[in-house]
Amino acid sequence: MLAAAIIVFREVIEAGLIVGIVLAATKGVPSRGWFVAGGIAAGLIGAALLAIFAGSLSEALDGEGQKVFNAGVLALAVLMLTWHNVWMASHGKQMAAELSAAGAAVAEGTKSLMALAIVVAVAVLREGAEVVLFLYGNAIASRESGSMMLAGGMMGLGGGIALTGLTYAGLVRIPPRYLFSVTSVLIALLAAGMASQCARILQDADIVSIWVDTAWNTSGFLSTNTLFGVMMQTLVGYDDRPSWLQVAVYLTTLFVIFGLMRVSHIHHARRRGAHRRPDVSPARG
Numbered sequence: 001m002l003a004a005a006i007i008v009f010r011e012v013i014e015a016g017l018i019v020g021i022v023l024a025a026t027k028g029v030p031s032r033g034w035f036v037a038g039g040i041a042a043g044l045i046g047a048a049l050l051a052i053f054a055g056s057l058s059e060a061l062d063g064e065g066q067k068v069f070n071a072g073v074l075a076l077a078v079l080m081l082t083w084h085n086v087w088m089a090s091h092g093k094q095m096a097a098e099l100s101a102a103g104a105a106v107a108e109g110t111k112s113l114m115a116l117a118i119v120v121a122v123a124v125l126r127e128g129a130e131v132v133l134f135l136y137g138n139a140i141a142s143r144e145s146g147s148m149m150l151a152g153g154m155m156g157l158g159g160g161i162a163l164t165g166l167t168y169a170g171l172v173r174i175p176p177r178y179l180f181s182v183t184s185v186l187i188a189l190l191a192a193g194m195a196s197q198c199a200r201i202l203q204d205a206d207i208v209s210i211w212v213d214t215a216w217n218t219s220g221f222l223s224t225n226t227l228f229g230v231m232m233q234t235l236v237g238y239d240d241r242p243s244w245l246q247v248a249v250y251l252t253t254l255f256v257i258f259g260l261m262r263v264s265h266i267h268h269a270r271r272r273g274a275h276r277r278p279d280v281s282p283a284r285g
Contacts, residue, residue, distance in 0.1 A: 005156040007187065007190065008157050009159050009160045015128075016164030020164070029107050035114065035117040036116070039118065042117070043120065043121045048128075050133075070201055073137055075198050077133040077134055081134065082191055084187065085188060086257070191257060193238075195250060196239065196246040212243050212245065213243065214242070215243060215244045217240065222238070223240055
């Protein structure tokens with residue numbers, strides 16, 4: 001439930017920022033609200049179709065085929081969450097600038113409102129697809145019931161909408177970098193846990209047969225059959241009896257995510273510094 005709340009909360013805030021930037025850039029344009037609302041609706045419908053497709057395909061498979069499909073969904077969710085963290089580490093401001101430019105073009109009459117609706121729809125679809133893949137992957141990796149995940153998702157949705165509304169109303173001032181830094185760490189842990197469970201599924205299906213020995217057994221101290229154990233498994237990928245492959249995959253995933261985030265951030269900072277640096281080379285005479 002908490003994992004679902006975290007991911008939905010994060011995605012709703014990002015979607016809210018996208019919509020807010022577009023609305024601010026097109027202030028005064030007639031009917032802009034209807035087109036933005038249409039873009040949001042189209043993006044949500046696309047995400048819903050993705051959820052239906054994934055669920056139907058999973059139910060159509062039996063035995064080892066379903067295990068392979070579930071492992072594939074988990075791997076895709078890990079890749080998307082990794083890309084999400086790495087991209088946001090360096091391109092958040094660029095995204096805001098591009099959305100502002102698109103809104104300004106509509107306000108100036110050089111772009112149509114339909115183009116604006118498409119921009120919003122694609123952005124919302126991207127965020128919605130990440131939510132769908134994560135929740136589906138979380139359902140595979142954890143033993144949370146559908147009702148608990150739905151409750152967590154609704155908590156995240158309500159919290160994200162409330163915080164976004166309060167921010168735009170000027171009632172709260174939370175620097176986005178702090179908020180996104182905390183949620184980026186949590187998302188990295190969620191992704192590592194999913195990667196670990198993907199390895200477990202492949203081992204159970206006898207597709208991967210290396211490092212199958214149990215690394216440790218902490219079931220007597222904190223079992224995944226307890227409420228707190230389930231929470232830790234969902235949030236940080238805890239397993240009371242992981243294989244050595246699970247441990248290796250978990251640590252490697254964290255190393256790759258944080259390493260790529262760091263490299264992306266440094267590269268983007270150097271590019272910004274190069275653009276701002278004045279030309280002080282001596283004049284040739």
